[in-house]
Amino acid sequence: MSLDINQLVLHQLIKRDEQTLEVVLRDSLLEIEPVVQEMIEELHRVYSAKNKAYGLFNEESELAEALRLQRKGEENFLGFSRAATVRLKDELAKYPFAEGGTVLFCHYRYLAVDYLLIAVLSSCNSMWVNDSLDVSSTRYLDIPHADIIARIDLTEWETAPDSLRYLTFLKGRVGRKVSDFFMDFLGAQEGLNAKVQNKGLLQAVDDFCEASDMGKQERQTCREQVYSYCNEQLQSGEEIALTELAEELPSLGDQNFAQFTEEKGYELAETFPADRSTLRQLMKYSGSGGGLTVNFDAKLLGERIFWDPATDTLTIKGTPPNLRDQLQRRASEK
Numbered sequence: 001m002s003l004d005i006n007q008l009v010l011h012q013l014i015k016r017d018e019q020t021l022e023v024v025l026r027d028s029l030l031e032i033e034p035v036v037q038e039m040i041e042e043l044h045r046v047y048s049a050k051n052k053a054y055g056l057f058n059e060e061s062e063l064a065e066a067l068r069l070q071r072k073g074e075e076n077f078l079g080f081s082r083a084a085t086v087r088l089k090d091e092l093a094k095y096p097f098a099e100g101g102t103v104l105f106c107h108y109r110y111l112a113v114d115y116l117l118i119a120v121l122s123s124c125n126s127m128w129v130n131d132s133l134d135v136s137s138t139r140y141l142d143i144p145h146a147d148i149i150a151r152i153d154l155t156e157w158e159t160a161p162d163s164l165r166y167l168t169f170l171k172g173r174v175g176r177k178v179s180d181f182f183m184d185f186l187g188a189q190e191g192l193n194a195k196v197q198n199k200g201l202l203q204a205v206d207d208f209c210e211a212s213d214m215g216k217q218e219r220q221t222c223r224e225q226v227y228s229y230c231n232e233q234l235q236s237g238e239e240i241a242l243t244e245l246a247e248e249l250p251s252l253g254d255q256n257f258a259q260f261t262e263e264k265g266y267e268l269a270e271t272f273p274a275d276r277s278t279l280r281q282l283m284k285y286s287g288s289g290g291g292l293t294v295n296f297d298a299k300l301l302g303e304r305i306f307w308d309p310a311t312d313t314l315t316i317k318g319t320p321p322n323l324r325d326q327l328q329r330r331a332s333e334k
Contacts, residue, residue, distance in 0.1 A: 003041055005032050006107040006114075007077040011085040013092070013120070015100040023089045025082045040106055043119065043143050047151060047170075048237060051275070054165040054192040057157075061187025062087065067116070071154070081105040088120075091185040101148070102141060113155045118186075120148040146170075150186055164191030197268060198278035201226075201240070204257075204266045205282070211260070212252050220299050225249060227282040234274040241271045 012024040030036055057064035063084060070080040085103050101120040108115055124142045127135055150169040157166040167188055183189070205226050209219040229248050233240050246257040261268050280286075286295040294314070296305055306315045319327070 002111060003037075003044060004109045005037060005040055006109060008032065008036065008040065008104070008106045008108075009078055009081045011081065011103040011105075013085075013089055013100045013103060021089055021093045021100065023085055025085060027078075029078055039141070039143070040108060040117075043104075043106075043117065043146070043149075044108075044110065046143055046146065047117070047149055050170055052168040052194075052273075053171050053190055054194060054273070055167045055169060055183070055186075055188045056164055056191045057167065058187045058189055063185065063187050067152070071158070077105070077107060084118075088185050091181050095181050107154075113153060116152040116154055118150050118152075119146055121146050148182055150182060150188075167191070192269065192272065194273040195275050195278055197272040198240075198275040200266050200268050201230075202278065202281060204261045204264070204268065207264065208249075208252065208257055208260055212250070216302065222249060223282045223298065227279060230274050230279050230282075234276060234279070239271040240274050242268060243270070 008030045009026055009028075010030065011026055014022045014024060016022055066075065066080055066083060069075045070077060081103075084105070088103060099122070101122050104117070104119045104121060106115075106117045108117065121141045121143060122145070123139045126138055126140060128138050129135055147170050150167065153166045153168075156163050160166070167186070169182060169186070169188075205223060209222050212218075214222060225248050226245065229245050230240055242258040242261060246259075249257045251257075252260055255263070283298055284295060285298055285301065286293075288294070301307065304317045306317075307313070308315070
């Protein structure tokens with residue numbers, strides 16, 4: 001992995017009791033040893049694989065102002081991180097779910113892009129067996145389940161300050177307003193909404209097929225082409241680019257798909273991140289409620305599966321063998 005760590009420091013937030021959150025600040029940067037390199041590479045992989053929200057700094061963001069000074073050389077990285085950790089502690093202490101953790105600040109470069117990664121990592125207890133086959137307890141950083149993370153694309157922030165997406169963050173686990181305090185600490189707001197962009201893309205594809213007067217099979221082929229391209233982008237960590245996608249699809253007269261979306265005013269960004277759950281709707285129908293869950297390939301509608309909108313009835317011709325076996329066994333009990 002071509003990941004070069006520039007500067008890295010760790011601090012600690014310790015929860016002493018229900019009301020007290022103590023901060024322990026490191027007084028030097030970490031040496032970039034192999035184990036440190038491995039830790040950041042793992043954190044980078046874990047973060048890159050998760051669905052993220054996109055945002056930008058507010059005009060009054062204290063963190064953004066401090067980061068500007070640090071980038072200009074008016075403050076060193078250690079001092080910046082120490083002051084930011086104190087602000088994080090003060091912000092986190094406002095919330096009843098406040099917990100301690102290891103606060104990480106890492107400036108690194110990956111694929112010619114500079115990033116600042118900020119994370120609060122929890123520690124877990126576990127056990128290990130030594131060479132003498134004795135069992136001992138140990139603690140480790142729970143990087144795979146980290147959910148308090150934000151990453152700033154420093155390159156984009158400094159070259160395109162009007163961007164709506166140079167800051168990314170995780171929204172946290174359900175039931176915890178993790179993103180609330182972290183966004184307050186960052187002084188940031190949500191920007192580009194990837195899910196909304198993907199839903200807009202799906203609507204544009206359906207309208208494009210309709211405007212092109214495509215038949216049922218042609219529409220399905222078009223959706224499959226869109227899904228294939230978007231899934232490839234998702235798997236490779238790249239974004240959906242409308243001009244590239246347009247090259248995969250037939251034109252509507254003299255107008256390609258990208259031009260169609262611009263003319264019709266779908267307000268799609270030229271490039272945007274792929275959202276796996278939304279794109280899946282190109283290939284499958286799914287839904288659940290009232291004790292019923294239905295999931296099937298879109299191409300089966302009208303072939304083996306039929307929907308009557310007048311009666312809201314779904315008819316399935318030919319059930320899956322494992323389902324049929326269960327039905328037969330239950331029927332024999334009567």
